[in-house]
Amino acid sequence: MxxxxxxxxxxxxxxxxxxxxxxxxxxxxxxxxxxxxxxxxxxxxxxxxxxxxxxxxxxxxxxxxxxxxxxxxxxxxxxAALDPDSALHLFEVRIGLESMAATAAAERRTDVDLARLDRLIVEAQEATRAGDRKRATHLNMEFHEAVVDAAGNPLLGSIFRSLSGRALQLFRIGQDVDAHGLHHEHVELVAVLRAGDAERAGAMMAEHIAGSREGTIERVRQLVAEAEAREARG
CATH class of the missing domain: 1.10.10.10 (Winged helix-like DNA-binding domain superfamily/Winged helix DNA-binding domain)
Structure with a gap:
């Protein structure tokens, strides 16, 4: 065990x-x-x-x-077994759910919400520079959670949290994504939320999530193939 x-x-x-x-x-x-x-x-x-x-x-x-x-x-x-179809379905749901959250967050975010997002960006960058990939992954997830919280919709938050475990699992699998690019996208998204541009915030979040979709799903395919090969070898 x-x-x-x-x-x-x-x-x-x-x-x-x-x-x-x-x-x-x-x-x-x-x-x-x-x-x-x-x-x-x-x-x-x-x-x-x-x-x-x-x-x-x-x-x-x-x-x-x-x-x-x-x-x-x-x-x-x-x-539970990993499979590419389930990963794709989760990405589809996340894009719809989190783009909706970002749209609402641009209209409802508070100074406390923005301060939390700023802090998470700094901490994630520090973790990345320190090579602490596990902590960076968790902070990335918390950033997305903070955007959902900023939407001020408890039902949306509840649905998001029901998916957070699997989302974090995919974050970890796809963590080879360009860390600098990820940081830059988070900074840009917070700037748009601060400006109150709801339409742009929703579009940016959808683009942000979709950007890691193909690479993550391909990595899931590789992991499944590796597991099947080990099982075949006995």
């Missing part, structure tokens, strides 16, 4: 255990330490993470709702 115990276990930390386990398992999947198709055995995970099986079960159920885990009759839970 990919999860390994450390000096400090999740059961010893002061936070919601369900949230901590959920965060840990989601991160293991995104980082591919839990590979597509790998079984998630409640008993083993509970022992390694030093939590109850109930907490693990709740986390797995949430991951299943997010589409990151598949629960099969008589076989239990396993990490």
């Amino acid at each position: 990919a999860v390994t115990p450390g000096e400090e276990t999740l059961g010893s930390r002061y936070r919601s255990l369900r949230d901590l386990v959920l965060e840990e398992l989601r991160d293991q999947i995104i980082e591919r330490r839990l590979a597509p198709g790998e079984r998630l055995v409640e008993r083993d995970l509970a022992e390694v993470l030093d939590v109850s099986r109930i907490v693990v079960r709740e986390a797995i159920q949430q991951l299943a709702a997010e589409g990151m885990v598949t629960v099969l009759p008589r076989r239990g839970a396993q990490v």
Whole structure:
């Protein structure tokens, strides 16, 4: 099993255990330490993470709702397989959803929203310069989340968050995208949001997301082919 115990276990930390386990398992999947198709055995995970099986079960159920885990009759839970079609569908939904959010954000954003976006751009650039690709990926996701929050539409935010795990997974897979170009696009988008240009903001967000679509889907195809080749070799 990919999860390994450390000096400090999740059961010893002061936070919601369900949230901590959920965060840990989601991160293991995104980082591919839990590979597509790998079984998630409640008993083993509970022992390694030093939590109850109930907490693990709740986390797995949430991951299943997010589409990151598949629960099969008589076989239990396993990490959901990656496939190019699902990646394409997610990109299509994100383009529609986030362009709508950017349009609304240009009209409703507050100074607090803009300050948050500015801070995330700086932190992401620092993480990229430091070579911390994992942190840069998470900050990229948080930037998109901040744009959705700036739209001031709780329903839109709820829908976006239901997709965020899979979106973060694709961010991680496609992280070889030009970091400088990504930074520049984020800076430009915030400038448009600050100017209140709703139409341009929506178009820019759609272009921004579509820009990484083909490269990410091609990388998913490569990962699927590599997994199939390993399975064929036994």
